[in-house]
Amino acid sequence: MLLEVKEIHVHYSKVAALKGVSIEVPSGGIVTIIGANGAGKSTMLRALSGLAPVSAGEIWFDGERIDGRPPEKIVARGIAQAPEGRRIFPDLTVEENLRTGAFLRSDKPEIEHDLDSVFGHFPRLKERRTQWAKTLSGGEQQMVAIGRALMSKPRLLLLDEPSMGLAPVLFQEIAAIVIEIVKGGVPVILVEQNAELALGLAKYAYVLETGRVSLEGAAEDLRENEHVRKAYLGG
Amino acid sequence: MGRVLAKVIATMSELLLQTMINAVYAASYMSLIAVGLVLIFGVMGVINFAHGELYMAGAYTVVGLYSFMALPFFAAVVAGMVFVGILGLLMEYALFRPLRDNPLGGLIASIGFLLILQTAAVLGFGVRMAHIKPPTQAKFHLMEGVVLTEQRLYVIMAAVGLLSALYVFLRKTKIGWAMRACAQDKEAAALQGISLNQISRIAMFIGAALAGVAGALTAPLVSPTPYMGHSVIVTAFIIIIVGGIGQLEGAVIAAILYAFVHTFVTTFYNGVLADIVGLVLMLLVLILKPTGLFGAKERA
Numbered sequence: 463m464l465l466e467v468k469e470i471h472v473h474y475s476k477v478a479a480l481k482g483v484s485i486e487v488p489s490g491g492i493v494t495i496i497g498a499n500g501a502g503k504s505t506m507l508r509a510l511s512g513l514a515p516v517s518a519g520e521i522w523f524d525g526e527r528i529d530g531r532p533p534e535k536i537v538a539r540g541i542a543q544a545p546e547g548r549r550i551f552p553d554l555t556v557e558e559n560l561r562t563g564a565f566l567r568s569d570k571p572e573i574e575h576d577l578d579s580v581f582g583h584f585p586r587l588k589e590r591r592t593q594w595a596k597t598l599s600g601g602e603q604q605m606v607a608i609g610r611a612l613m614s615k616p617r618l619l620l621l622d623e624p625s626m627g628l629a630p631v632l633f634q635e636i637a638a639i640v641i642e643i644v645k646g647g648v649p650v651i652l653v654e655q656n657a658e659l660a661l662g663l664a665k666y667a668y669v670l671e672t673g674r675v676s677l678e679g680a681a682e683d684l685r686e687n688e689h690v691r692k693a694y695l696g697g
Numbered sequence: 698m699g700r701v702l703a704k705v706i707a708t709m710s711e712l713l714l715q716t717m718i719n720a721v722y723a724a725s726y727m728s729l730i731a732v733g734l735v736l737i738f739g740v741m742g743v744i745n746f747a748h749g750e751l752y753m754a755g756a757y758t759v760v761g762l763y764s765f766m767a768l769p770f771f772a773a774v775v776a777g778m779v780f781v782g783i784l785g786l787l788m789e790y791a792l793f794r795p796l797r798d799n800p801l802g803g804l805i806a807s808i809g810f811l812l813i814l815q816t817a818a819v820l821g822f823g824v825r826m827a828h829i830k831p832p833t834q835a836k837f838h839l840m841e842g843v844v845l846t847e848q849r850l851y852v853i854m855a856a857v858g859l860l861s862a863l864y865v866f867l868r869k870t871k872i873g874w875a876m877r878a879c880a881q882d883k884e885a886a887a888l889q890g891i892s893l894n895q896i897s898r899i900a901m902f903i904g905a906a907l908a909g910v911a912g913a914l915t916a917p918l919v920s921p922t923p924y925m926g927h928s929v930i931v932t933a934f935i936i937i938i939v940g941g942i943g944q945l946e947g948a949v950i951a952a953i954l955y956a957f958v959h960t961f962v963t964t965f966y967n968g969v970l971a972d973i974v975g976l977v978l979m980l981l982v983l984i985l986k987p988t989g990l991f992g993a994k995e996r997a
């Protein structure tokens with residue numbers, strides 16, 4: 463397994479957001495985490511990136527223990543995240559936003575090559591490369607967030623609700639790009655409230671409910687699961 | 698009759714020009730101080746109340762090295778800049794880092810540090826004004842009756858040079874980008890592999906060093922006292938509120954605006970009225986455009 467999360471707990475002051483969650487991610491394909499508002503999905507990704515403190519349990523990435531490491535060390539190991547709400551830098555240009563993703567890299571020609579390939583995924587960003595990021599539409603901002611994460615040349619990509627606030631046409635577009643990324647050899651953890659979309663893309667899925675994994679299995683099996691259908695797929 | 702009028706007009710325009718030059722000088726050292734404060738606030742999210750005392754520390758470095766130990770003036774200025782930059786590093790490490798995510802804590806700690814610096818200056822140099830013999834008495838007569846002293850010219854040149862360098866640094870270098878990214882969204886910056894500790898250190902060093910160099914260069918012009926930080930910190934806050942919190946360019950433009958208004962009112966009326974006008978300016982901005990004249994920031 464590329465990533466192994468063993469029984470982790472995360473507390474925000476008094477609130478327990480994760481209460482012993484374990485997940486595994488192989489070195490290819492998409493694993494999805496679905497769940498309702500406040501279930502702890504973002505907290506899981508934040509813990510993986512070193513933004514949320516893990517109070518118990520272990521996180522292993524490619525044979526190394528990474529819990530308790532600062533975010534920049536985790537990025538250096540190869541985990542990149544496009545966070546919830548996109549969090550692009552509003553007063554940097556599109557290109558500057560993308561280049562911040564390569565902050566830790568010094569292989570100049572390769573960076574230019576990867577920038578071209580991000581523009582290949584998102585031609586609309588190429589047209590807008592010198593525009594302030596805050597002037598982009600929601601969908602374009604999501605593209606910047608994903609492109610920025612790709613610029614670190616990750617070995618694992620975390621996507622937190624990329625479909626949030628987007629029109630259905632747009633998230634089909636984003637979905638197509640996520641598939642391309644995975645085909646390019648980068649495994650993805652996809653967090654979604656849009657369970658329909660997520661279970662359609664992923665191989666394996668976890669259902670998170672109030673800080674615990676309530677259900678897991680092959681994505682296609684979960685789609686048939688009665689509880690999942692009722693709670694997350696609208697009947 | 699005509700000749701008298703001509704004479705009055707000539708004197709008036711001399712006075713106007715002279716006042717303008719004085720304002721450029723005031724804008725120069727004020728923007729050095731205000732930009733440092735804005736940089737520290739932008740990157741670390743703390744209001745550094747000890748910023749005026751960093752300025753004071755720069756001035757006293759010159760008192761010590763140049764006045765007492767007779768080192769060359771510019772060596773003392775560079776030493777002051779580096780020394781105060783290091784004080785900044787110390788503050789980052791000992792105060793602001795442990796108190797990160799606690800802006801109020803950072804503010805209170807900086808007030809504590811301000812008192813320490815003041816006490817150190819009192820113990821080392823006494824409470825009296827330190828008079829410093831200017832390294833140069835040269836004057837440029839730009840026109841009949843319009844004078845710029847060389848000492849003031851140093852301050853203006855330092856402000857223009859250092860602030861342009863800072864601008865290029867922020868726009869064109871990787872660390873500069875990272876600094877702007879941190880100022881806009883610290884967590885998102887961390888997710889790009891940008892180390893908050895490293896960037897905070899650099900911001901604190903630069904911000905403090907700018908205050909230090911302002912103090913060092915103006916030392917012969919202002920007669921330092923251990924309490925000289927108070928007046929500049931109030932001014933710096935007014936400038937930042939007028940310019941828009943977290944806006945570097947805004948701070949520079951607001952410093953220029955404030956310096957011009959303040960200097961003109963002081964010259965043609967008096968200093969007390971000038972201070973009042975400054976405060977009124979700040980209140981007006983707070984009422985009419987609370988994000989500051991140049992802070993049009995709306996988060997997407």
Ligand SMILES: Nc1ncnc2c1ncn2[C@@H]1O[C@H](COP(=O)(O)OP(=O)(O)OP(=O)(O)O)[C@@H](O)[C@H]1O
Pocket residue numbers: 474475477478479497498499500501502503504505506546655
């Ligand atoms: N910074 C924080 N401080 C305190 N509590 C927090 C913080 N962030 C999240 N929480 C709490 O932790 C729990 C899990 O939140 P989390 O953001 O991980 O949920 P989520 O599954 O991502 O929800 P959503 O679908 O709305 O994004 C919630 O109860 C939330 O209120």
Ligand SMILES: [Mg+2]
Pocket residue numbers: 503504505546622
């Ligand atoms: Mg979430």
